[in-house]
Structures are given as C-alpha cells and as structure tokens.
Amino acid sequence: MKKLLTLLAAGMTSLVVADEGMWQPHQLPIIAGKLKEAGLELDPKDLQDLTGFPMGAIVSLGGCTASFVSDKGLVVTNHHCAYGSIQYNSKEGNNLLEKGFLAKSFDKELPAAPGSRVYVTENITNVTDKMKSVVNDKMGGEERFKALDKMTKTLVAECESNKDYRCSVVNFHGGLEYYLFKQLTIRDVRLVHAPASSIGKYGGDIDNWQWPRHTGDYAFYRAYVGKDGKPADFNKDNVPFEPKHHLKVNAKGVADKDYIMVLGYPGRTNRYRTATEVQNEFTVNYPLTKALMGELIQVIKDNSAEGSDDRIKYESSLAGLANYEKNRGSMIESYHKGTTQQRKDAREKAMRGWVKKSKSNNKKYGKAISQLDKLIDKAQKDAKRDTILNFMGFTRMMSTANRLHRLAIEKQKADIDRERGYQERDMKRFEQGMRAMDRRYAPKVDKALLQHMLTRYAELPKEQRRKDLDKFFGIGKKLDAKKLSKRLDAMYAKSKLGDENTRLDWMNKSVEDFNKSDDPFIKLAIATYDARMKAEKESKQLSGDINAVRPKYMEAMIAFYNSKNKPVYADANSTLRVTYGNVKGYSPKDGLYAVPFTRLEGITQKDTGEKPFDSPKKQLELIEGKQYGNYYMKDIDSVPVNFLGTLDITGGNSGSPTLNGKAELVGLVFDGVYESIIGDWDYEPALNRSIHVDARYMLWVMENIDGADNLIKEMDVIR
Ligand code: ARG
Secondary structure: OOOOOOOOOOOOOOOOOOOOOOEOHHHHHHHHHHHHHHOOOOOHHHHHOOOOOOHHHEEEOOOOEEEEOOOOOEEEEOHHHHHHHHHHOOEOOEOHHHHOEEOOOHHHOEEOOOOOOEEEEEEEEEOHHHHHOOOOOOOOHHHHHHHHHHHHHHHHHHHOOOOOEEEEEEEEOOOOEEEEEEEEEEOEEEEEEEOOHHHHOOOHHHHOOOOOOOOOOOEEEEEEEOOOOOOOOOOOOOEEOOOOOOOOEEOOOOOOOOEEEEEEOOOOOOOOOOHHHHHHHHHHHHHHHHHHHHHHHHHHHHOOOOOOHHHHHHHHHHHHHHHHHHHHHHHHHHHHHOOHHHHHHHHHHHHHHHHHHOHHHHHHHHHHHHHHHHHHHHHHHOHHHHHHHHHHOOOHHHHHHHHHHHHHHHOOOOHHHOOOOOOHHHHHHHHHHHHHHHHHOOHHHHHHHHHHHHHHHHOOOHHHOOHHHHHHHOOOOOOOHHHHHHHHHHHHHHOOOOOHHHHHHHOOOOHHHHHHOOOHHHHHHHHHHHHHHHHHHHHHHHHHHHHHHHHHHHHHHHHHHHOOOOOOOOOOOOOOEEEEEEEOOEOOOOOOOEOOEEEHHHHHHHOOOEOOEOOOHHHHHHHHOOOOHHHOEHHHOEOEEEEEEOOOOOOOOOOOEEEOOOOOEEEEEEEEOHHHHHHHOOOOOOOOOEEEEEHHHHHHHHHHOOOOHHHHHHOOEEO
C-alpha cells in the first residue's frame, strides 16, 4: 500500500495516512478508490451491505468480534475471547483451560458462560435529527443528559419491540452524530472447541502485546436458535443457527505485502481528545490505573493457590487485569519516550489558530472550545478519588449488594424512566450476572480485594473522602488494618449474598425488605446509596455539559481536517468498522527489523517446558520432524504461526477475521505490538502493527494435535 498522503502540515500527524482509519460501512464510498488500489477484489459497495456477503458473516460477542465459518452456525473467535466460557466449564481436576476442549459431535458441546451472546448487526440508522430535536442551548447539563437519555431509551424500546433484537443508540464524535444499531441477539451459545492454553495462550502474559509471537489464539463457538429459527434460551432441543452468509477459510493464506482487511467491532480510541486531556490521562490517570491493576493482580495471586478452585475462578479476571496493566504500561512508556504530547499540542494549536483566523468559524466554535477546556479541568479534579472508588466496584459482594438494592429502587419507576441496566430489557442479563457470580467469586479473595481498595481509599486526603464510607468502616485519620480485617471477616461470614438463590430472591424484593435486612453488605449498600446517587447526578450533569460543547469542538476539528482534504473517521465506539492494509514487518527500534511471519520452529526455540512456554510434547515432536503437512509456506520454509499487519485495530477487534481481497478468512486478529498500543491515542504508521494468528497454523493444530477433523470438514476450506 502506497503512502499516499504524506504531505502533512508542519508538526501534524494523526491525519489520515494509508492504513490508518476505522471506517463506518456507510463511509466506504469515500475510500473505495483506495481500497481497490490496495488490493480489494470485491466491489467496495459489497462491504456496505450489512446483511450481504461478507458483512453478514461478521458478528459481535460483546467486547470481542467473531465470524460464522459454516452454514451450521459455527463461529470462530479468539481463545482469549472464549476464555470466560472455558473457565466456566473448568474445575480443579477437570481444567479445560489446561487441557483444551473438543466436542466431537453437536451433543457434546458445552454451554458458554451465562450471558454469552452472538450479536448480528442487521441495521444501522442515522438518528442524529431525532436526538438533537430534544435538546437546546438553554438546557443545563443534567436536563440535557436526561433528555438525550430518554430519547435513547425511546428509540431503543421502539426498535426492540421485536424481542429477538437488541438495539442501541451510539454517539459518534462526542455527540455530533448518533446511530441506532439493531442486532439480532442469539442467546444459546455453546463452546465447541478450544486448544489447550499451552497453545491458545502460549507465551501468556509475557508474550502478550509482543512480537515475535507464537500463539494459537483461536476457539470455536456455535450459535443455536429455537426450532422456529428464532433466538431462544438454552435448550437441548434448540438447533444450530443457519446464517445467510459464512466465510470460507483460505488454507493458502497470505504472503508478505498482501492486502488484508478486518471487519469488526473496535472498542474505544481517543484520537481526537484535546491536548490537555491527553496530558491528564498519561501523566495522572493512567499511572494510577496501572498501579491499581498491578496491585489487584498481586492480591488475587497472594490469596489463591495456583491451580486451586479459587484461582480458576479468577483466571479470567487475572488475564484481563494483566492485559490492561501491560497496555497502560506501554502507553506511559511510549508517551515519555516519544513525541505524542508535542504533536497533540501542535495539532491543538494549529486547529485553534485555524478557527481564530476566520470570523465566522470563531463565532461558530470559539465559545464551545473554551467551554470544553473548563469542563475538562473540572472533570479532572476528582479523577483520582473516582478511579479508586471505581476499582472498589471490582469486589463482587459490594457491587452485587449495590446492584440488587438499586434494582428494588428502580423497579418503583415506570420502565422507561429506570436507569439503564435496570429496565425490563436488562433483566435476563441481570439474572445471568447474579447466577454467574459463583464461578467468579471466592470470599477469601474478594475480602482481600476489598480490604486493599479500602486501604487505598483511606489514603486519600480527608476532604476527598466520603463520610458514608468512613463512617461505615470506622475509618478515622488513619486506617486500623487489623480492625478493618476483622470487620470484613465478620461481614463475609454473615452475608448470605454468596448464595445464588439468595441473590435471585433479592431480585424480587421491595425497598422495605432491603431496609429491614441485616445482611451486612445490604446495609453497606443502603448506607452509601445517597452519596453514590449524588456522585452519579454530578457525573451526569458534567456529561450533559460536555455533550453541549464537544460536538462543536469535533465539528471544528473535522472542518479543519477537511480544509486539508483529509477524510475523517470517528473514534472507535464498539460499532462495526472496516480497516484495511497489508501484511508487513516493522522496525521496533533502531537496528532491528521484525519480519512479518513467525515459524513453527520459533515455538521450540521459546519452549522451556514451563508455563507459559510449555508447548504440548506432541507439537514439539511434529516440529522436530518437520511434519508441516498441508500448511507449509515456502517463503519461510515452515508453517506460519502468527503474522504482522498494518491494520488500525484496538481491543474489541479481538477475534475479528482477517480477510484477503476476496474476503476469505486467512487469520484472526488477536493483538497489537507493544509499540502500537499508544495508537489508541496517536496513530504512528511506522510502529502500528496488528498481530494475527495464521489460519494455516490454526488448521495445522486442529488437524495434527487436537484431531478436530469434524470441524475442518464442516468449514469450507479452500486448498
Ligand atoms: N492483548 C490482547 C488484546 O487486548 C489480549 C491478549 C490476551 N492474552 C493474554 N495473554 N492475556 O487485544
């Protein structure tokens, strides 16, 4: 792919250069020429049709992406995306995370973790006018927030009149545009196949976010529906969902420089934040969240023995925490090593200068921009305290009691007026959350986490602390650790919320029942309710205030980009996007060049026999014997394991199929290189590399190690 747009204004990057961009399907005409030039063999228009090929084969798992790979609802995604479901079906003595899992026939498939869903986006509608019609410039922040919230709920309720669908209204460019997404929601999801973690998570958290990489990060689910073809709750009589479209797998794979693209659901990027926001995040907020994540990991490990039931319950949380801790660490490192802040400052200055230069632009945007600056300062003021309180929510007993109590309160209102998450539409998920807790909760660990976060909280200056919490836990000037520990022990011993049926019962109780309860965690929920509501109100107000000005800031930014002939894509917001580029190596530092493919032999080189470099013996023997079978790649004289691409992806893209120019599956996206992580804020073409598991490695392992012939036969594999 040629670097087309390299004539950047002095000091500016982060404008659109080749490979950068997470495009909304309706934007594709803008980049159709470039897609063709880059190597897309389909008509770019085909990618716009959500229910056609290939878009109709792409699904969201909520937080990860996946795709249909057979006409019987077989779904492929990453191992780390199915991790929670593998963990859910594991116990001490039958640890599927360790052993892997393969259903040799449909009836052997296992239910995925409660709440697992397959979402198929069928419709995207621009609802900007409707949303804007309920707000005006005179509204205060809270009023504005409420008006938008109500319109959102109304649109969602209308769209969800058909119960098979889940709908959401998502804002783009901070509220400049709104789109309504309508997704068919499949609720019976089953685990079909996952390799052992010694393949699916080979290299573990050491290799995570790194190249060279040798991870078989794939797993298979199947989507089931009722006999009538409509989504249904789990039932053994359900039948496999038959998607209109599924992807073929191309076993010939790709080579260096080939065109690739990814269709998927990237979660969040922050490419258009103000220079001040960037600085706040990298110098204050990220260092704190990174530290807290590291601490929680340590607390969990210190309080659960490796391989124990307790540890198994927290494996998924641990993987998530470790992933983000490393993510934040890399960003902070890149920020201090590189020139991100300088470039953000330069862009800010150039954009504001451009606005000032014209009288009409100044009139249009000037006030909103200075207003935004003030609100950003305001938001930052209590950021540390708020982060610590948020992390306290990581403890399950406290958050479970809060949620159950809140439900009783919300239930007193009409459905449309209830807080999001507490409406009728949310109850199935709510219940599943309450059920699933058992498999993700151990009292000893939970207590240690709460004790740790309360300790962190107690270090805050008195004026930032909350009276209700101080009082409930008897936190004075200094925290008495022993006393607190005793208090918490007593609370965990007495509370009945650790019991599934008790939790489910509480879902149907009244506010009075709560007020009468002597369960210590319910008492805690009640004692802190008012203060939490006050904080929530303030945060809604702030969010409404920001919503009144951020769209104007973004309008100015877009006009500024367009004045330089650069098309603008929106920040990621967990909605369907297209990104395209090439297979390509990179230079992580001076003197080094990273080639784009890793080979089977690299697994052997890394292997120590110990976790996380403990490949199955059988794999090492096959490699030793050069048993490449059907998946040999001449260029590298081996079977390719992982490869590098230039695609613009982020968390949420995990599990997305990597497609060639014909939209055949040649791999799965599962990670980005260490140097690319800061890309969420600041895209750097030289360092931005996506990491993909090669379909050839996946097939090689399935065929030669796990004996998953049934699945290989089921898929359309192009040889
Ligand atoms: N870094 C990957 C991502 O966020 C997740 C990889 C999970 N693997 C792991 N070893 N924790 O997309």
